[in-house]
Amino acid sequence: MLDNNQLLRFTTAGSVDDGKSTLIGRLLYDSKSIFEDQLEAIENTSKKKGHAGVDLALFTDGLRDEREQGITIDVAYRYFTTPKRKFIIADTPGHIQYTRNMITGASTANVATILIDARHGVIEQTKRHAFIASLLRIPHVIVCVNKMDLVEFSEDVFNTIVAQFEEVASKLLVKDVRYIPMSALLGDNVVNKSKNMVWYQSAPMLHTLETMHISSDINKVDARFPVQTVLRPQNDTHRDYRGYAGRIASGVLRTGDEITVMPSGFTSKIKTIDTLNGSLAEAFAPMSVSITLEDDIDVSRGDMIVRSNNKPQASQDIEVMLCWLNNDPANPRTKYSIRHTSNSQKAMIKEVVYKIDIKTLGRVTDDNPLKMNDISKVKIRTTKPLMVDSYRENRTTGSFVLVDDTTNETVAAGMIV
Template identity: 85%
Template sequence: MLDNNQLLRFTTAGSVDDGKSTLIGRLLYDSKSIFEDQLEAITNTSKKKGHDGVDLALFTDGLRDEREQGITIDVAYRYFTTPKRKFIIADTPGHIQYTRNMVTGASTANVATILIDARHGVIEQTKRHAFIASLLQIPHIIVCINKMDLVDYSETVYNNIVTQFESISSKMLVTDVRFIPMSALNGDNVVNKSENMPWYQGAPMLHTLETMHISSDINKVDARFPVQTVLRPQREGFIDYRGYAGRVASGIFRKGDEITVMPSGFTSKIKTIDTLEGELTEAYAPMSISITLEDDIDISRGDMIVRSNNKPEASQDIEVMLCWLNNDGAKPRAKYTIKHTSNEQKAMIKEVIYKFDISTLERKEDDKELKMNDICKVKIRTTKPLMVDAYRENRTTGSIILVDDATNETVAAGMIV
């Protein structure tokens, strides 16, 4: 594996029937990422269950309850590596009652893979998956038109589905969409190019994942550094050292840059950018570093260091696309803890502007009750300003979660509009 190999995170959403587990099993199997003892285990289970051959879908079975019920309940993370890249799959269930899991899996993904059964074309579930991918601003979408073996590998069927999908995606905020006709069961166009579909000129799925350009997925323009903690070594050689530790959220910081600390507004210059290996002249997202400044300023966790000529908005009133994640719905005008980067404040949902009907993708302005899996646009008021960017420009400084102080549970996730 080469030293400059990148990490690509992708999400798969799908239900039991559309072949999602088979697709993942096929990717892992054909890329030789399944070990012999794992293969032996699923071969035995396949026999016990009376399947013909090895059921690759069994490879993604997780918890005991899931194995017994034959469904995926939670997000499962899977890993494989090829000579070109390392991959992390966030494997999520596709049914409507698991919207929250899909949103969770999508939050860190570079690529969303959406599965379509070629026999059924674009269905309600496809729309929902595309909607979640656009809501979470996943930079790339791969539409896998699966089970092509069951429609005689027909180019016409494929073209019709592409047209159907484009008619819904054109109304959403998605930029890079690719279509791949495949049969995960037989291995067509997953890792190996299909001989059954000579009319398809594109690359198989794995090659697409290996070569797709992802370096621009992170915002390189707006320099944002949320302070996680302050390092004060108090030991010889570092008596007066005061380092601000954190992970660059976006953009690039260089030694000597003029910076502003938010929300205080104090300004200074970057004196050093430190790591255990030594000083750096520049640091970019998503590097974890420690910054020292020319001036002694009072800075603590929750503050944000930004370049003085490009600041986020400091605001106590934000509009958010909210996904409700908890079994208990939102209480009217209830107070929550809002977490945004390393910052934490109290917050109140002031108003539900509208709710999405996730099946029809229509807005509902009369139903304002927030229940599990609901997606809605809300107005939130915080006790102190948050330093925010719009989510579509910055996934790190544009996202929040709400925590219920009565239970300490994470009850909602939001994208700042």
């Protein structure tokens, strides 16, 4: 049974004019997830533009300069709910120069929807979007073969595109791939099953999203509890209380578990697991709790409580896949702040091992500094050890951002190899 309150995050990606915004507009429109005042505003705007009906793309292109240029230039987030599930959509641009936007929108996604124009098939940007989905370890991919109405709803065209994408996916770390032929403009196989493609026997897009199981995407094995703050209530009732509050990043913690506090290495046992509604015998990701220990040991913000028989790697030298997000290039040997879970400390880029050619997806080496949208493998050195897992195994403890202390801008996002 699915939890009706379970949240699913999905991102849309595709080349220019593949119909991403139209698809999301159709999804919202046909699922009746649009408020009346929003619909009225879009209808008025559509009339001013001379459209005969509602321009579905306007449901996501909410900024005036986006509308004037006719393209989506940023990550547009939309929220909607059906009787079966809650959703957050990240509509990301398809342009190469907006690679950073796609990575931003896809970083927390459970599902990546990749649009392909049925007339053009798998093209260079399709491969790039599939590569980024693989790089970010998005566990589920839905390939939406759009504009099937422009190829006469041909099953042969659809099968050819499926074969093309299968060849791409076979070289990447993409496991669960599903294919849906559709026409976002006409509504075929978006919310309602298409009458024009009776040869397609599987579910339309919304039903696929509603019934997709995503609970297995959370790491349930490795117990990781980054400490956000130490609770010391100043009242008579809880005078001796000392709790360590935070959000469980992964795994399960139970009272009586033998734990180690990293990086200090102090050991103890969990005495209680407390919440606003009382104590629990066990807690799991992504619950926010306060943990008390049987021993009075030194624990502070940035430390990580883990099971003694299952520890993450503690290292000052880490290899990562890094996406440079800032307009200014990276400065060699410059110190940045690295934000990893609740831990913040200084770090610098020691070496750029190689860069990814975003057009060919091949590896290149050069002496040029990292610039905006560059994806590269680098070596980073931190001032103190970080408690890390590989991003493949744990998306929470395997990810981080770099911040420029002078401007307080996030300059890069990284995934630990």
